[in-house]
Amino acid sequence: MSNVRRSWKAGFPKKLEAILDPSNAHPLDGCDPDELYKVMMAERTELNKARxxxxxNFVKSIIQLSSGLLLLLAGFAVNARDKLTDASESLFGFCAFSLLISICAGLAEHHLSAKAHQRQQEIVERYYTKVIKSYSEPLENFYVRMAQLIQFLAFAAALLFLMIIAASQIGETNVRQEKQYTATSAAITA
Incomplete structure (x- = not known):
């Protein structure tokens, strides 16, 4: 009989063998399921709160950075109006527009987040007062995530436009300096 048992076990994967081994029992085996549920829900609540x-904080940071960059762009536009190329001017406009979209999406996220929280509280109250038998995530949470995504993408686009503007302006400055150097050298030799 032991030979049959060994040959039967030989074909079993090691993970399944570990599962079937009574010495590998789960640490929570034998605990009260109601108590486990309470602990799980308490931990889940803390994790949701932290998330x-x-x-x-992420949304607030992007709003602050976008507002600051928008103010810097306005100051830069006033000082460098004559020095910007046509391409840089249009990218400058796209950058400012992206920052405005990022700020508006961030503010919308704050508003939608408050609405989603209120709706979630209503659903939980209705569930625990046994008005409804089950519940799922409110639709408002989807809108919050969409606002966060739009805010992040608009901010990333603004940074990309800003990097392209900076690179093009550096290139334009180098070309101007080279032309000026060539003209100065020609004047000296003449």
């Missing part, structure tokens, strides 16, 4: 706080 929301992190997302809120």
């Amino acid at each position: 929301r706080e992190s997302e809120d």
Whole structure:
């Protein structure tokens, strides 16, 4: 019989063998399921709270950075109006527009987040007062995630436009300096 058992076990993958081995029992085996559920829900609540706080801080940071960059762009536009190329001017406009979209999406996210939180509270209250038998994530949470995505993409686009403007302006400055140097050298030799 032991030979049959060994040959039967030989074909089993090691992971399944470990699962079937009673010495590899789960640490929570034998615990009260109601107590486990309470602990799980408490931990889940803390994790959700930390995630929301992190997302809120991220949104606030992007709003602040976008506002600051928009102010810097306005100052740069006033000082460098004559020095910008046509391509840089259009990219400058796209950059400013992207920053405005990022700010508006961030503000919309804050508003939608408050609405989603309120809706989620209503759903949870209705569930625990046994008005409804089950619940799912409110639709408002989808709108919050979309606003966050739009805000991040608009901010990233603005940074990309800003890098292209900087690179083109550096190239344009080098060309101007080279022309000026060539003209100065020609004047000296003549």
